[in-house]
Amino acid sequence: MSRYSQLCPVYFGPGEVNNTGAIAKELGMTHVLLVTEKAIAETGIPERVMDSLLQSGIKVSIYDGVKMDAPDTTVMEGAQLAESIGADAVIGCGGGSSLDTAKGIALYVTNKKNVTIKKMIHFDPANPLILAPALKTIMIPTTSGTGSESTFVAVITDTETHQKCGCIVWANAAIVDPDLTLGLGKTITAYTGMDAFSHCNECLCNVMPNPHSDTLALSSMERIYKWLPVAVDDPNCKEARYNLAIASNFAGIAFQDSQVNVGHAMAHALGARLHIPHGIGCALVTPSVIELVAAARPEIYGKVAEIFELEISSVEELPTKLADAVRSFNRRIGIPSMKDLGFTREQVLSTVTYALGEMMRMGCIVPQDEAVLTDMMAKVYDNYQ
Structure with a gap:
């Protein structure tokens, strides 16, 4: 239901x-x-x-x-x-x-x-x-x-x-x-845009998705993929700002119905322990979440792959290809790595305990234990340099 x-x-x-x-x-x-x-x-x-x-x-x-x-x-x-x-x-x-x-x-x-x-x-x-x-x-x-x-x-x-x-x-x-939002700085534009993108992604991998949240999330992802780089390059582009405002609001309505989960548990952990902006944390953890969940909803994540203009020949390659595409998108809009921010791998992994205690992570369609979360946090550091 x-x-x-x-x-x-x-x-x-x-x-x-x-x-x-x-x-x-x-x-x-x-x-x-x-x-x-x-x-x-x-x-x-x-x-x-x-x-x-x-x-x-x-x-x-x-x-x-x-x-x-x-x-x-x-x-x-x-x-x-x-x-x-x-x-x-x-x-x-x-x-x-x-x-x-x-x-x-x-x-x-x-x-x-x-x-x-x-x-x-x-x-x-x-x-x-x-x-x-x-x-x-x-x-x-x-x-x-x-x-x-x-x-x-x-x-x-x-x-x-x-x-x-x-x-x-x-x-x-x-x-x-x-x-x-006209004239908003490039960095804040990028960080907040990826916060909205993470809302969409986590709606799609919730244990109780619904057609309303799926539709809004996919529409928002498409707008963010197309217009976020434009707004970063030209902060005064009215068309980009219009579409990103819709995307952000739609993403909020979507996760009101189908809640955020493990990605926000991880982003909250990075924010609480290492004090990085929430949007950066969301941007960095989202590829790890996609690698975890994409194969569990291949028909939906196949649509996300289409938004990213990817050619996917099998369900097996979907998680990695899509996750890498999001990492490339992050680089394109200027999201810094944890290394860029001055953190070590050990510091990033030290946040796992906090993420493990965030009950919102239980809303994800793929369960996680400490080993899974450790692997996901390791990828945040290792796979985005």
Whole structure:
């Protein structure tokens, strides 16, 4: 049996950010906490959001303390501010860390009197918390990678353990305006694009795939393969940005239905232990995941091979040929190797224990034990120099 859905309406298109105020008003928002990071604030994008809100008669206060990987301390800080100003809504504007922080704030501010931040972000499916509903939210991505505007999880970092955790919270609306990504730097474009690609790949190798997530994932992969190199070479190409915005959002909707798994367990391990950007980790582990899973769904991964313009003569050669094609694609768009980043093979392999403890890896169609994960991490280092 398959189940598929979409959590919230998506307002998509160039210039759509100018309608933020109208959308917020329709949702009944009266005083918004706008959550972003200082680097995004300097682009002028949050100002456009604020102007739209003010024109609709909605009060706005800003929290620009977002940091990479959404540490729990920023969620607590933002929630304290939201409570002190009497905010009844939260809008996230920025990359994945801004959106996850905003979602975390919206949930924590309504629950902070009854639960600690640690308890809220360490979701235990065996003993789920009964939480009050989050404040209403709108998510406005300024990169094409996270998909957080369309998922039910906010990924928050436990600053005591450096563990990446998750709490269940979703947006009431998403505004995906591809023009907000124009001029985005080459490296961030590449990293975030491969984050979206990894979402697609892991949807295809989930234990419970469905036709909805398969269709969206394959469409997104095709757009990323065609348009990500274009955007890297020409950051102001509107057609590339348009297609990558669609790809990122579709990938987020896809993995909302058919969850990410072993690739994100590995990427989280590299991020938590070695502190590399999430998108780089996703890019580097994806070929290892493909080698593990492609033969288990040859009809689907045969379609991925077609996207990469590969000639495949047998199921046996599919995993390696496709994995190597993704590695070549990574090189083409400038993804650095772990060696380039200054890490040793031993450091990379030291993350296996963390990945082994990530329960999300169990969602993969091919089971893994320590030996399998060690081999996969070794390939991250050995097969991409």
